[in-house]
Amino acid sequence: MDSLRFDGRIALVTGAGSGIGQACAALLAERGAKVMVLDIDQAAAEQAAAAMGVGAQPLTCDVTDRHAMREVVARIEARHGRLDILVNNAGIIRDKQIRNMAPEEWKAVLAVNTRGVWNGIQAAVPGMRARGYGKIVSMASRAALGNFGQTNYAFSKAGLIGMSRALALELGPDNITVNVVAPGLVETPLIRQANPELHERVARATPLGRAAQPREIGEAVCFLASEAAAYITAQTLFVCGGRSAKSARENWN
Ligand SMILES: NC(=O)c1ccc[n+]([C@@H]2O[C@H](COP(=O)([O-])OP(=O)(O)OC[C@H]3O[C@@H](n4cnc5c(N)ncnc54)[C@H](O)[C@@H]3O)[C@@H](O)[C@H]2O)c1
Numbered sequence: 001m002d003s004l005r006f007d008g009r010i011a012l013v014t015g016a017g018s019g020i021g022q023a024c025a026a027l028l029a030e031r032g033a034k035v036m037v038l039d040i041d042q043a044a045a046e047q048a049a050a051a052m053g054v055g056a057q058p059l060t061c062d063v064t065d066r067h068a069m070r071e072v073v074a075r076i077e078a079r080h081g082r083l084d085i086l087v088n089n090a091g092i093i094r095d096k097q098i099r100n101m102a103p104e105e106w107k108a109v110l111a112v113n114t115r116g117v118w119n120g121i122q123a124a125v126p127g128m129r130a131r132g133y134g135k136i137v138s139m140a141s142r143a144a145l146g147n148f149g150q151t152n153y154a155f156s157k158a159g160l161i162g163m164s165r166a167l168a169l170e171l172g173p174d175n176i177t178v179n180v181v182a183p184g185l186v187e188t189p190l191i192r193q194a195n196p197e198l199h200e201r202v203a204r205a206t207p208l209g210r211a212a213q214p215r216e217i218g219e220a221v222c223f224l225a226s227e228a229a230a231y232i233t234a235q236t237l238f239v240c241g242g243r244s245a246k247s248a249r250e251n252w253n
Contacts, residue, residue, distance in 0.1 A: 003227040006033035010080045011225070012073070013037060014063050014120060015090030017044025019188035020139065023214035024087050024221045029055040031222065033085065036076055038063075040090070063090045063116030066123075073123040082131055085225045086124045088117040088138040091156075095149045106152045113156035114163070121167065125176070134176035135225040138164055139217075142184045142240040157182070161236050168234035177233040179224040184240025185211040207242030 001007065011028045015021040017039030029035045029052045037052065038059040039045035045058035061072050076083050091113045094105035117138050128134030143150050144157035161180050168178040185202040203210050220239045223229055238244040 001227075003230075004031065004222065006031045006085070006222075006226070009033045009084040010076065010082050011035045011085035011087065012059075012076060012083055012120075012124070013087040013089055014116070015039060015139075016087075017041050017048045020183065020186055020214045020217045021087070021089035022048045023218040024089060025049075025056060026052050027215065027218040027222050028085070028087075028225070029053065034080060036072075038072065038090075063088075063119055064111045066119045069119040070123045073120075073127065077127050083124055083127055084133060085135045086120055086137070087221055087225065088120050088136070089221075090116055091139060091141075093150070093153050095153065097149050098151050101152065109152040109156050110159075113153070114159045117160055118163065121178075125171065128176050129171070129174045132175050134171070134174070135229075136164075136167070136171075136176065136178045137221050137224045138178075138180050139221075140180045140182040140236065142182050142238060142244050144182060145244060164236075165234045172233055177224070177229065179229070179232060179234070180236040181217060181220045181224065182236050182238045182240065182244070183212060183217045184238075184243045186214055186217055187211045188214060205243065205246065206240070207245065210241065212239065212241060 006028055011033045013021050013025040016025040016037040025035045025037050035056045036059050037045050037049040037056050038061050040062045042060040045060055049056040049058035061068050094109050138160055140157040140160045143154050144161055147154055164178045164180045171178055217239050220237050
């Protein structure tokens with residue numbers, strides 16, 4: 001079998017109603033997986049899953065709700081017999097310089113970006129362990145290296161990388177790989193509308209000269225979730241057009 005295909009695999013992608021998560025879910029479905037399109041926004045999950053065809057099913061859940069995430073995984077396993085691939089993509093930003101950041105903004109970002117990921121993993125791991133197979137891929141950000149006005153976000157994404165490396169040690173003996181993708185700026189509808197000027201600046205600061213398309217991040221996720229990456233675990237793949245090789249100083253111009 002083509003090691004980059006997912007025939008017979010069951011995948012769960014969080015935050016899949018929009019942007020990068022939607023692209024990851026669509027690529028997994030195109031390559032043969034049955035994909036659970038999970039989002040806190042029911043309409044977004046339904047719309048995204050419908051566009052992906054029969055291989056995709058919508059699910060509504062808040063990743064910060066530990067019990068709800070356990071129920072979601074239990075339902076998937078009851079219905080499909082297994083969960084092979086978990087893509088922890090749901091994430092939020094609440095950017096502000098520290099002098100203006102409220103504790104609630106710190107807490108909200110950590111709740112989704114770090115604890116939400118931990119919830120999904122804790123729910124998925126028992127079944128993966130029992131079956132001796134699992135691929136966990138989580139979405140960090142190049143901002144884990146530092147980004148102006150993002151103390152909460154950088155902390156959450158750097159924490160996600162550390163957590164994944166620690167988990168890879170625990171789960172390796174059960175044939176479960178744990179990896180991270182760290183995108184630079186990605187052209188999601190939200191970002192394009194919110195700040196067109198940011199695109200210009202990021203393009204100038206990026207060695208490849210442009211922002212990424214969501215599917216370019218999805219390709220990295222698919223690789224790490226595939227058998228082509230069977231011997232890769234505890235790694236962070238920066239998909240940022242080369243920006244990880246530069247200092248954060250370009251953001252201060
Ligand atoms: N867009 C970028 O430039 C960029 C760069 C680096 C990393 N990232 C990361 O990629 C991931 C996706 O970003 P995006 O740009 O596609 O964002 P997006 O806002 O387009 O999509 C995120 C999705 O997650 C869902 N979501 C939010 N909170 C949730 C929760 N508590 N439970 C379940 N679903 C929830 C939203 O409803 C939305 O559909 C995030 O983790 C983000 O931090 C994005």
